[in-house]
Amino acid sequence: MKKIRIGVYVCHCGLNIAGVVDVAAVRDYAKTLPGVVVARDNRYACSEVGQRAIAQDIKRHKLERVVVASCTPRLHESTFQRVLGENGLNPYLIEMANIRDQCSWVHYDQPEKATQKAKDLVRAAVARARLLRPLEVNTSPVNKSAMVIGAGIAGISAALYLGKAGIKTYLVEKGPSIGGHMAMLDKTFPTLDCSLCILSPLMVDVAQNENIKLLTCTEMTDVTGFAGNFKVKLRKKPRYVDEDKCVACGLCAEKCPTKVPDEFNRGLTMRKAIYIPFAQAIPSKYLIDPERCLYFTKERCKVCQRVCEAGALNFDQKEEEVEIDIGVIIITTGFDVYDPSENREYGYGRYPNVLTQLDFERMLSADGPTHGKLKRLSDGKPIKRLAFIQCVGSRNLGNAKYCSRVCCMITTKQAVMVKEKNSEVEVYVYYIDMRTAGKEFEEFYQRARSSGVVFVRGRPGEIVEHLQTHNLRIIAEDADSGCLFENEVDMVILAVGLKPAKDVQDLTKKLRLSRSADGFLLEAHPKLRPAETTMDGVYLAGCAQFPKDIPDTVAQAGNAAAVAAGLLSRDVIEIVPLNAVVNADNCIGCGLCESLCPYGAIRLEKTAQGPKAGVTETLCKGCGVCAASCPERAIAIQHYADEQIIAQIQALLGVR
Numbered sequence: 001m002k003k004i005r006i007g008v009y010v011c012h013c014g015l016n017i018a019g020v021v022d023v024a025a026v027r028d029y030a031k032t033l034p035g036v037v038v039a040r041d042n043r044y045a046c047s048e049v050g051q052r053a054i055a056q057d058i059k060r061h062k063l064e065r066v067v068v069a070s071c072t073p074r075l076h077e078s079t080f081q082r083v084l085g086e087n088g089l090n091p092y093l094i095e096m097a098n099i100r101d102q103c104s105w106v107h108y109d110q111p112e113k114a115t116q117k118a119k120d121l122v123r124a125a126v127a128r129a130r131l132l133r134p135l136e137v138n139t140s141p142v143n144k145s146a147m148v149i150g151a152g153i154a155g156i157s158a159a160l161y162l163g164k165a166g167i168k169t170y171l172v173e174k175g176p177s178i179g180g181h182m183a184m185l186d187k188t189f190p191t192l193d194c195s196l197c198i199l200s201p202l203m204v205d206v207a208q209n210e211n212i213k214l215l216t217c218t219e220m221t222d223v224t225g226f227a228g229n230f231k232v233k234l235r236k237k238p239r240y241v242d243e244d245k246c247v248a249c250g251l252c253a254e255k256c257p258t259k260v261p262d263e264f265n266r267g268l269t270m271r272k273a274i275y276i277p278f279a280q281a282i283p284s285k286y287l288i289d290p291e292r293c294l295y296f297t298k299e300r301c302k303v304c305q306r307v308c309e310a311g312a313l314n315f316d317q318k319e320e321e322v323e324i325d326i327g328v329i330i331i332t333t334g335f336d337v338y339d340p341s342e343n344r345e346y347g348y349g350r351y352p353n354v355l356t357q358l359d360f361e362r363m364l365s366a367d368g369p370t371h372g373k374l375k376r377l378s379d380g381k382p383i384k385r386l387a388f389i390q391c392v393g394s395r396n397l398g399n400a401k402y403c404s405r406v407c408c409m410i411t412t413k414q415a416v417m418v419k420e421k422n423s424e425v426e427v428y429v430y431y432i433d434m435r436t437a438g439k440e441f442e443e444f445y446q447r448a449r450s451s452g453v454v455f456v457r458g459r460p461g462e463i464v465e466h467l468q469t470h471n472l473r474i475i476a477e478d479a480d481s482g483c484l485f486e487n488e489v490d491m492v493i494l495a496v497g498l499k500p501a502k503d504v505q506d507l508t509k510k511l512r513l514s515r516s517a518d519g520f521l522l523e524a525h526p527k528l529r530p531a532e533t534t535m536d537g538v539y540l541a542g543c544a545q546f547p548k549d550i551p552d553t554v555a556q557a558g559n560a561a562a563v564a565a566g567l568l569s570r571d572v573i574e575i576v577p578l579n580a581v582v583n584a585d586n587c588i589g590c591g592l593c594e595s596l597c598p599y600g601a602i603r604l605e606k607t608a609q610g611p612k613a614g615v616t617e618t619l620c621k622g623c624g625v626c627a628a629s630c631p632e633r634a635i636a637i638q639h640y641a642d643e644q645i646i647a648q649i650q651a652l653l654g655v656r
Helices: 023-031 048-060 073-086 100-104 111-129 153-164 180-184 195-208 251-255 294-298 303-307 357-364 407-421 441-450 504-511 550-568 592-596 625-629 642-653
Strands: 006-011 036-042 065-070 094-098 138-141 145-149 168-172 212-215 218-226 229-236 259-261 270-272 320-326 328-331 335-337 354-356 385-392 426-431 454-457 462-465 472-477 484-489 491-496 498-500 538-540 572-575 580-582 602-605 612-615 635-637
Touching (some): 006 048, 006 111, 023 111, 048 065, 048 073, 065 073, 073 094, 094 100, 094 111, 111 642, 145 153, 145 320, 153 168, 153 180, 153 195, 153 212, 168 218, 180 357, 328 504, 328 550, 357 491, 385 472, 385 484, 407 426, 407 441, 407 491, 426 484, 472 491, 580 612, 592 602
Parallel strands (some): 006 036, 065 094, 145 168, 385 426, 426 454
Antiparallel strands (some): 229 320, 259 270, 335 498, 580 635
16 A cells, blocks of 8 residues: 655644643654654644645645644634645545544543543544545536525615625515514614614615515425525415505505404504505505405405406416526524413413513504503503513523523613603513623613613512403512512513524425524534525525524624625535445445435436436535445445545554
8 A cells, every 4th residue: 555645733722722732742643653754733723824834844745645633624624625725735635633622622621631632533533534535526607696585684684785786686575575573663772763764765775676586475385406506496475466556555455344463563453354564565565365355265345356446456366386596595584482372470362461572562663553652452541560571481491491682672672662751650670680782782771770660680470460450460589689579560561582483494494404402593603604504505694593683683694695695706616525426336226315315415316227326416415324324335425435434443442
């Protein structure tokens, strides 16, 4: 066997590694390993100095393989691959030994054993490096268009960034209007700007941008392909109103005899069976709710059609299937709010004066159910005493363990708004911890305290309604004083947590994405790739990833759009060659690999020798499920061949 020339580079990583591991001893040990012609230690291997040392040694020592003992490959493997590629070595002839995460960080109190383990990891990396083979990168042309799924503030922002950059963008929204939850807000914190005063101009910009194709009442049903070349099927539901003819005069809704709860006002008011979701809706066109319309449910009425002077009503409209070819996908599906009726002790859904923050937001709005007046829903009496209860459905082992981040600031905002409307109203906030980190947020919290809002550190056990007055009695222990605090108020507002949108699970399957333990979509890397997913060409922004406020959402939407635009700026995309390969002679065509592949990358193909597995390289992510399950060992993963892994294991075990 030819002797392979190997260079080993051991990183100090500041004191992350060198504070525990004897780096010099690991370097000296590496020099004794077969095939190693040079071994060095660097303070920071990923720095310009560290990269230059590797580049110089490749040329000076005619290195054929490189081993870097440092941090995780997820963080810097691409960095070192680039160094190899720029200096005449195939980028896939590098192996990394993770002596930070897997060694110094977990054995911080055992320096001698950590040093020995670092030596073992380097020995295993060198053994595997000897058997690495050059891999060739394939390319594929890029379709220079984008699709954004979800048209709240995140989707609107991402679409506008792309559209203004000259990129053809499809903005897909399952509802009848864009705007999302932000359209339901009265004010935004901490400046108390009118929410729709900020949002509405952006919604109009979306409608007027020639590069943005708006598809409302539309859902994605299927997606195939890969980064740069996705084929997407969409299902567009009928509005039963011709958008080109409708002038939004409102006569149809005025004459419609059917009233149903209005979703936009959280069911606190009624709307008609033919309606516009809210005054500033885009598109500003009416639609029919077929589940409530008398014509669709009882085959009678059609009064809207008779009164429509524009002739816009069309009860024969059908679902349409739309197919589009795109290069990238941005997911901005937002969130759902926790349903507090699951917490029966707080009486939501049973007591008319117990609302959620989003319900109360609609009450505070001038076009809401009470037109912004502070009065109770049960009897219309003015509110004199009001209580907020924090962390309902968040920071709870029975529901969501995570903090929803925005609830404390929403409560603080609403408390200040109440005080501005009527300074005589007594406002109480029951909390575990008030979390108001962010630009101007702490100052806003202090403003609430100085305005007379009373903060009680304690979560109430239950709420009891007085049957005659509908007043609400709250008993909680004040953690600061240790005393029981009994309070009777006119209304209670529950600060409910945010949870993943119900569409997320379906999207996860169709796009083969990963989710975090709390159910939100998982990013590729929390620090370096926060807007990317593990699927190339698929990005995310806003609360699809985890709960965040509007400024953070808009910032991430810009990040996602920038990364997506970067991919679309290329003429071709490189396909990482870490894919499965099939040995057709060994394949028996059982189809097990096809059924197990999570990316749909394997299909049985007809050949003269019978069915054989074939791999679509552009779809394969090299996860190894097929190779691990193949009964005939007919499939292998490039760069992770059996002999490479076995050599690594034997080196760890000290087997020669």
